[in-house]
Amino acid sequence: MFAVSTVPDIESVGVVGGSLGGLFQAVALAELGLDVTVWERSAGRPDDRGAGIVLQPSVAWFLSTFCDVDPDRISVPVTHRQFFARDGRSHHTLMRQQMISWGAIYKSLRDRLDSARYHDGQSVTALTPRRDAVDIHVGDAVHSVHSVDxxxxxxxxxxxxxxxxAPDRAPHYAGYVAYRGVIDETDLPAELSAVFRDRFSFYDGEHTQFLCYFIPGDFGAVAPGSRRMNWVWYVRADAAGLDRITTDRDGTAYGLSLPPGLIAPQVHAELLDRARTLLPEPLRRLVEGTREPFAQAILDGRVGRMRQGRMLLTGDAAFVVRPHTAASAEKAAADAITLFTALQQLPSMDAALAAWEKNRLAEGTALYRHGIDLGQRLGLNDPTPTTATGAGRTL
Known part of the structure; x- marks a missing residue:
């Protein structure tokens, strides 16, 4: 591992948010010998029923280098891309990739970080910048203040x-949603499992795209029978449609996403009807076989700066890029790797943060534009995107 070095002008770091973006930063900066504390507003360790992720180079390198985890042992290989026609016929091309799950990455990062540094169920209510520090206010009725460099x-x-x-930089709704689902491998009929084995599968229809692939099971399990099938279906929806999709069975509006197990019966019925009408038969069966589909709004978000004094934006708090780029986790890992390198190599914190911001703004902007271009090619873009507000939600 890395030799602990002295970072000029900095000893303590406070990380607001303990999902992947915050964990990448916390693990990397702890390796520099810095006193790192993470506050995450959600309570308890999340379960691992979330979506799959294409394993990209920065994530793989981070897991191997900082977490001493072999990414090949917690990911599922694919050898080909498979393309479906509407009648169910398909063709494929050779393309090797590794597929991982959110949970496998999360577990690797949490296991590496000293548990005493991670505080869940603790919401950061305010940040107060000072000349050479930032005060982090934690808690509501009774709160504490932590000063960090x-x-x-x-x-x-x-x-x-x-x-x-970055004031006035709220993400914008792109005009479509991603329905998602995961199915335990043991619940897939053998003949259907064989259709998707070793394949990253796609179907491009009119103003829609469906893709699927196998991912690890619980927090990185990849043994035969322990994996899951992960699917994503991009569907256009206006603002009213988004409201319906993200309002649960009890009438509670979630705004921009709907967790598993909460889909309203009528919305679920409409999803199944849409699948029977529009999807090739193998993909339709995946949708029908998913007990708890969930959904998220597709957003575009960019910032003009990532640094204000001693406060930094990182991960999706800075740039929100579309899932087609397969780059959200990759971007967060690269944010952390770049900051680690800059603090280790440059002579002052100001120089390091300036170099980091320049690098990350350039890459974030490129990914932001690339995602919009991909949506355009697929015919998914909303011609009149609006700020993601309404129905009681504001980013």
Whole structure:
């Protein structure tokens, strides 16, 4: 591992948000010998029923280098891309990739980070910048204040603190949603499992795209029978449609996403009807075989700056890029690797943060534009995107 070095002008770091973006930063900066503390507003360790992720180079390198985890042992290989026609016929091309799950990455990062550094169920209510520090206010009725040399804002696309660094930069709804589902491998009929084995499968229809692939099971399990099938279906929806999709069976509006197990019966019925009408038969069967589909709005978000004094934006709190780029986790890992390198190599914190911001702004902007271009090619873009507000939600 790395030799602990002295980083000029910095000893303590506070990370706001304990999902992947915050964890990448916390693990990397702890390796520099810095006193790192993470605050995550959600309570308890999350389960691993979330979506799959294409394993990209920065994530793989981070897991291997910082977490001493062989990414090949917690990911599922694919050898080909498979393309379906509407009648169910398919063709494929050779393309090797590794597929991983959110949970496998999360577990690797949490296992590496000293548990005493991670505080879940503790919401950061405010950040107060001072000349050479940032005060982090934690808790509501009874709160505490923690002074740190550097504050990293990593609380995701719905960041509560983005405006301290980049005012008026709320993400925008792109005009379509991603329905998602996971199915345990043991629940897939053998003949259907064989259709998708070793394949990253796609179907491009009119104003829609469906893709699927196998991912690890619980927090990285890849043994035969323990994996899951992960599918994503991009469907256009206007603002009213988004409201319906993200309102649960009890009438509670979630705004921009709907967790597993909460889909309203009528919305679920419409999803199944759409699958029977539009999808090739193998893909339709995946949708029909999913007990708890979930959904998220597709957003575009960019910032003009990622640094204000000793506060940094990172991960989706800075740039929200579309899932077609397969780059959200990759971008967060690269944010952390780049900051680690800059602090280790440059003579002062100011020089390091300036170099880091320049690098990450360039890459984030490129990914932001690439995602919009991909949506355009697929015919998914909303011609009149609007700020992601309404129905009681504001980013």
């Amino acid at each position: 550097l504050a990293i804002i990593a609380d995701g696309s719905a960041s509560r603190h983005r405006g301290l660094v």
